[in-house]
Amino acid sequence: MINSIKSGFWMGIRTTGMLARVIVPVYLLVAILSRYGGLEQIAHFFEPVMRIFGLPGEAALVLVLGNVVNLYAALGAIVAISLTQGQLTVIALMLGFSHSLFVESAVVKQTGVSIRIILPLRVGMMILVGVVAGQVMGGIA
Amino acid sequence: MSLFGFLVETLWGVGASILKLSLIIIPLMIVMQVLKDYQWLDRLTRVLQPIGNKMGIRKDGLFPLLVGILFGISYGSGVIIQSVESGEMDEKDRLLVAVFLVLCHAIIEDTLIFAAIGANGFILLTTRVLVAFLLTVIVSRQYGRTRRKTYENSTT
Numbered sequence: 001m002i003n004s005i006k007s008g009f010w011m012g013i014r015t016t017g018m019l020a021r022v023i024v025p026v027y028l029l030v031a032i033l034s035r036y037g038g039l040e041q042i043a044h045f046f047e048p049v050m051r052i053f054g055l056p057g058e059a060a061l062v063l064v065l066g067n068v069v070n071l072y073a074a075l076g077a078i079v080a081i082s083l084t085q086g087q088l089t090v091i092a093l094m095l096g097f098s099h100s101l102f103v104e105s106a107v108v109k110q111t112g113v114s115i116r117i118i119l120p121l122r123v124g125m126m127i128l129v130g131v132v133a134g135q136v137m138g139g140i141a
Numbered sequence: 142m143s144l145f146g147f148l149v150e151t152l153w154g155v156g157a158s159i160l161k162l163s164l165i166i167i168p169l170m171i172v173m174q175v176l177k178d179y180q181w182l183d184r185l186t187r188v189l190q191p192i193g194n195k196m197g198i199r200k201d202g203l204f205p206l207l208v209g210i211l212f213g214i215s216y217g218s219g220v221i222i223q224s225v226e227s228g229e230m231d232e233k234d235r236l237l238v239a240v241f242l243v244l245c246h247a248i249i250e251d252t253l254i255f256a257a258i259g260a261n262g263f264i265l266l267t268t269r270v271l272v273a274f275l276l277t278v279i280v281s282r283q284y285g286r287t288r289r290k291t292y293e294n295s296t297t
Contacts, residue, residue: 004175004178005174009171011170012167012170012171013163015166015170016159019163023162027151035147071254076158078258089264092265093264096251096255103214104214104215108214108239111222111225111238112235113235113236121240122244125272
């Protein structure tokens, strides 16, 4: 039992290290964008689209990072911007269905299942659930 | 805000976030390792059987399904690909396991890390499981029994 706990502990440390390596640069980038005004422009540009999900425009950055990189990158951006509890739940739901698309699609492909089914399914569910949840819990203050 | 203030606040913010996440991830990894080392996964597979039946996934698909649900697609990829390559799952099983797993995997870690930053964990978990279940059932029905390759039911 001690050995299992030890190797689990080190696995946890390794995972935390991996997560820090992704979260720190993303967080810094978003903080810098936010200080020097770039974030505002991004937010303004995506505001009409993100409104569908009851999310502020900055949330577009979170969705892109989550889908292209991974959930840790999305987390780094989420903690750097401010969202209400409802908006956090909406964006977490959306990201739950669709994230790390490059890496995870590669794994799915290895099992012989077509990406042409899996990708539209994931992105479609992200949008569908995002719209529904956004109506219920999102909302721009 | 001064540049110094900005730097302190930023580093403090990111440090606190990572610390919070590590408090979830380290205990979780310990539990997962114990699950793996003590063969509790096999026992848990049986718990999945009734749900698997409803989704049209047969016995050989349940182990990769469980591994994916608990460990995720990246961490679980070794086991998942190995199960597929062992050749006991037919095309339908593989498709259904993939449909369920892409929508719903690593559910403990994902739920906890988002709950840690303030999202509603209960809503996250239940929505994800339900949506994945419903879509897998739909795909299972659409697939149709006719296309299923007939295997001798090699399962015990």
